[in-house]
């Protein structure tokens with residue numbers, strides 16, 4: 001029998017806790033300011049020898065307060081002119097969202113916690129919210145399975161695959177097994193766009209969730225993520241590990257709407273910068 005994915009898990013109150021528009025604009029502005037810092041050294045992009053680019057957050061990224069954004073000290077007046085996202089984006093914009101491990105295989109649930117919580121159900125709850133929010137903003141959004149047939153030569157303005165990390169808590173680990181990471185492949189036809197997508201997702205997700213960028217746990221599976229090689233080479237793509245099922249479980253399962261909002265703001269930041 002196939003594994004039953006609990007798609008219906010609901011957390012009272014989270015669905016209706018809409019983030020006020022003013023607050024959303026503050027975060028997006030902070031995201032854009034952060035992206036401007038890309039050009040001023042506030043964010044390092046490290047190119048690894050094996051052909052993968054990883055965004056490394058500046059120390060300023062490590063905000064602890066939630067959801068207060070931590071804009072980098074780059075004055076906006078000196079930043080490149082970055083258009084402010086409009087409330088009604090171009091409906092021609094298409095975004096693909098992969099719900100990690102979803103429906104790909106009856107036995108593939110991703111990480112599994114001792115009490116049965118699976119990565120796929122966490123990923124799906126977040127991914128479906130991201131798609132809903134993108135559609136509310138006026139974008140076309142595709143909710144995709146891990147091995148969705150549509151991913152072959154998939155063309156879109158961006159593709160983001162949503163995964164979560166281990167349920168192990170790794171007591172005593174330094175830094176603690178907590179936080180998110182974002183990665184993309186560098187040997188693509190759109191390296192500038194992918195670097196910007198990674199930077200937007202990283203900065204906006206950190207600003208919205210208050211989470212740290214856990215760079216030193218980026219894995220081979222992220223760096224050589226199979227869908228990077230399925231999609232059309234002009235589609236900017238990134239994979240985000242939204243947090244650890246172990247130590248970040250409360251945020252991931254009790255506030256999926258907040259988590260989704262951080263991803264949406266990263267995507268809006270990226271599209272606005274095009």
Ligand SMILES: [Zn+2]
Nearest residue numbers: 100110163164
């Ligand atoms: Zn996964």
